[in-house]
Amino acid sequence: MSAPTVASTRPKPLRIGPYASDTPVVLAPMAGITNAGFRRLCREQGAGFYVCEMITSRGLVENNPLTFRMIAMDPDEQPRSMQIYGVDPATVGAAVRIVAERDLADHVDLNFGCPVPKVTRRGGGAALPYKRRLFEAIVRAAVDNAGRIPVTVKMRIGINDEHHTYLDAGRLAADAGVAAVALHARTAAQRYSGTADWSAIARLRESLPAELPVLGNGDIFCAADAIAMVAATGCDGVVVGRGCLGRPWLFGDLEAAFAGRPLPAPPTLGQVAATMRRHAVLLQEHMGVDKGIRDMRKHIAWYLKGFPVGSELRRRLGLVSSLDELDELLAQLDPHQEFPADADGPRGRQGSPGRVVLPEHWLDDPEDPSVPLGAELEHSGG
Structure with a gap:
């Protein structure tokens, strides 16, 4: 390509x-x-x-x-x-x-x-x-x-x-x-x-x-x-x-x-696999060996979007528990498979529109400078 x-x-x-x-x-x-x-x-x-x-x-x-x-x-x-x-x-x-x-x-x-x-x-x-x-x-x-x-x-x-x-x-x-x-x-x-x-x-x-x-x-x-x-x-x-x-x-x-330069050629599945492994290694360095590889699981489906790799291999990759196991599973991918033409597009959470949950009477006065009771989250994230 x-x-x-x-x-x-x-x-x-x-x-x-x-x-x-x-x-x-x-x-x-x-x-x-x-x-x-x-x-x-x-x-x-x-x-x-x-x-x-x-x-x-x-x-x-x-x-x-x-x-x-x-x-x-x-x-x-x-x-x-x-x-x-x-x-x-x-x-x-x-x-x-x-x-x-x-x-x-x-x-x-x-x-x-x-x-x-x-x-x-x-x-x-x-x-x-x-x-x-x-x-x-x-x-x-x-x-x-x-x-x-x-x-x-x-x-x-x-x-x-x-x-x-x-x-x-x-x-x-x-x-x-x-x-x-x-x-x-x-x-x-x-x-x-x-x-x-x-x-x-x-x-x-x-x-x-x-x-x-x-x-x-x-x-x-x-x-x-x-x-x-x-x-x-x-x-x-x-x-x-x-x-x-x-x-x-x-x-x-x-x-x-x-x-203004030409874009790099899209990665083959082998290059995607190498990026996945690099990602897993970096997560382990940052989060620890066990937690890092577990965190990697949620990224698998995003990396493989559009590639015909088979449901069983996808499932096993989504449950990977060690870097050695990840290497074993990635080796089963066809490294020459070209990047799918329709693989780009929306990823991650999309969901549906819905009512926004607000504090009681929040919309009554846009000029009110008061801090809502219990407004600060107790911990990080979100």
Whole structure:
């Protein structure tokens, strides 16, 4: 199969504070996915910003051991990007101050996009920008306590089609001094279903100062999608989430596409198998031998999407319990099998749209700055 070429507009480097990347791409933080092992695997493929799993501000402030394991960074990770979730300005400010004082990261992203019920029912994630004064207080607390560290925000269009918040939130974040704004072009009610509305990214780009980077997120599953998003919206870079599940080489494709070079040839099944093994080794180095190989299981189906490898071999790979067993099973794959033409596209959770779970009376007053009772999550994740 010949390597395709993707037309590129050669956008300017993406700059977040003092850090710049010629490839304007950010790996979206994904719970249970973007640990140090996976980030290294992706960084080995191409340039960009690679963000760790979301952690809670409360976990940092209370020195939760799980939180500090989740923010483990490779020695050569640069810049070190961390995403923080919080609903209380005081707690978020204290958490960011800890990051700055202990030199735990070089860049902090604030999560205002998570749509899962355990987050939104506390007023967090994608629910929070509806409360404009509370949102503003949280962002300002983070920026004021970050010192030299640039702070960015990631958000959604709004709670649902009746409650769009992204334009107000973008302006408030810009006024508070953030270094970039990222928009997942879906509402919380959509979750990961349907189609992202890229026109919202264009409207956000038009509404904010030209010098403030605006990043687009949603439905980027191949390099052509990223180029199309930039062309359609004028955004300054893209955020890639589900598109890289089982496809870490996507970052190499993106680097080539944004540089105007031909894309690398799609990997054969043998090359995919080698990437799977590398992923397993990195997970073991990061998480321990047993836990690392168990964590690898959830990635198997994503890697093999579209390849006709047989249900029994898929099943056995999905239950793999050691690196030796993984080697034995990978050896049974046909290494010359070409990458399936229809293997790209949506991966990971999609689900269905649904009602967003919110705190009682949440929609009554968008100007209410009060922190919901029991809003802060007790532990990291989500």
